Amino acid sequence: MRALFVRHALLPEGWRRDVLLEWDAYGDLTRVEAEAAAPLGVARADYVLPGMVNLHSHAFQRALGGLTERAGEGPDSFWTWRDLMYRFAARITPEQIEAIAAQLFVECLRHGYTSLCEFHYLQRGPDGQAYARPAETAERVAAAGHATGMGLTLLPVLYSHAGFGEQPLRPEQRRFRTNVDDILGIAEALQPLRGGQLEVGAAPHSLRAATIGQVRELASGLPAGRPLHIHIAEQQAEVEQSIAFSGRRPVQNLMEQVEVDARWCLVHATHLDDAEVQAIARSGAVAGLCPTTEANLGDGLFPLQRFIALGGRFGIGSDSHVSQSPVEELRWLEYGQRLVHQRRNVAFTNEQRDVGQYLWQAALRGGAQAAGRKVGALREGLRADLLVLDGSHPNLDGVAEADVLGRFLFCGNDNLVRDVLCGGRWVVQGGRHVAQDAVTQRYRQAMIELRDSSEVGQ
Incomplete structure (x- = not known):
């Protein structure tokens, strides 16, 4: 489904609770509704930020x-x-x-x-x-x-x-x-x-x-x-x-x-x-x-x-x-x-x-x-770009929404981004990119070739 129900989402006006997000096949947000009822069968998340x-x-x-x-x-x-x-x-x-x-x-x-x-x-x-x-x-x-x-x-x-x-x-x-x-x-x-x-x-x-x-x-x-x-x-x-x-x-x-x-x-x-x-x-x-x-x-x-x-x-x-x-x-x-x-x-x-x-x-x-693109906020008509934070991480577990960004930006070095939706497409799930292995293999080969032809990195 092209939908997500969020307990705490950062909207342009600040944190809002029980936010229903929906997006279309083109990758644009079509619905951003706070204080919504949780629909059946829709994925849920604790904390969501705009990408x-x-x-x-x-x-x-x-x-x-x-x-x-x-x-x-x-x-x-x-x-x-x-x-x-x-x-x-x-x-x-x-x-x-x-x-x-x-x-x-x-x-x-x-x-x-x-x-x-x-x-x-x-x-x-x-x-x-x-x-x-x-x-x-x-x-x-x-x-x-x-x-x-x-x-x-x-x-x-x-x-x-x-x-x-x-x-x-x-x-x-x-x-x-x-x-x-x-x-x-x-x-x-x-x-x-x-x-x-x-x-x-x-x-x-x-x-x-x-x-x-x-x-x-x-x-x-x-x-x-x-x-x-x-x-x-x-x-x-x-x-x-x-x-x-x-x-x-x-x-x-x-x-x-x-x-x-x-x-x-x-x-x-x-x-x-x-x-x-x-x-x-x-x-x-x-x-x-x-x-x-x-x-x-x-x-x-x-x-x-x-x-x-x-x-x-x-x-x-x-x-x-x-x-x-x-x-x-x-x-x-x-x-x-x-x-x-x-x-x-x-x-x-x-x-x-x-x-x-x-x-x-x-x-x-x-x-x-x-x-110059339609990005930067969770708002209808903009791209469906968002980050799902790991609410189970000790830095965020049970934290008040007002303290989420302080914890995210100024506490520790763990990556708290769990899932990423970009243009309506889930590209990161559970902290891993969906194409990570294939991309990394091509990168490794490129670096081998560059090291063989350059003094940089030798």
Whole structure:
């Protein structure tokens, strides 16, 4: 049956009891009724949350996790990590991209992500030549999403330059090379895949890799309403280079010269002055925050407290996938702020003072906006994406509903997600993905092939 009766469900207005959920064959919720009578023959659950949106992913980097944690001769940074990533990216094949993406999606689904925005910049072959089908690698990611049930927003990436001032691409960046026409062509080629489980937008990689003129051209050429994402102000060095080139900070430069609105997601936006914080909040754009990757790369911390006070919108992403857990992402989003401000309970508003509930609901709203899909809440007309928590786990056994998200996000390291429904399809049951064994076997084979052709991981 396409129905579930829930004792405690997190709806947009908060926790409600005895909620009957029904969905159609297309995967949309058709009924969300609180204080309902329990129908006969309908499956039951104790605690249900809307599935989380992962708004920033580079799927192929999942294969690099944990392989770059050796100190070099000098200070290590994002830039030294990037050199290792380039060497890995030079060797990966479309088949391996699909296998790695499927493994990542299985892991993300098991931990509570039901939507993912793929910031996809591996467009060309290892020699820098276009594939016979320019959308080949993006189609591989889409195939991995279909096979695993992950809801996707595909964002083919505009990547034309190696740095500010239209610096020529380095040889190791040849697989990323695209212009505006290339990206619009890939987006058009992906058009037949669009539907309830997949949207297509685009992403200027950064103001280092795309000029302001290109960003404007891409934004105007993409169909109205489609999502636009961009990396920005991730590193202090990027801010310094932007000022040296244009006299402006990166976010300042973008805001002053491009019409940034609610369809934009500014990824990282770590290093901001107060005027930039205000400008992002006013624009209605989403700040895409990836705390585990930002920590792994030594990026810095986003000014979350000030942004929340201004009514800013944010969501979370796993980026390079050193973690596939929204719990870890949200936990460290809050903990980073506690360390900076030397106080507890930073992420809240006067309307919602429960930190766990505020973080989950706010990240859902921002993530849904960034994804451009009908997700982010248990509400009629949206996708049937939900998480069934393990009510028998000691952390949740008999807990009051007001304490569920606090327990879920801030207590222990067990994965409390038991079952996952994504687009009306049960993809995780009893903590295991329904295709987990087959997906993992293909991933293992891809990693054997990559280790045989690369010094990474040896």
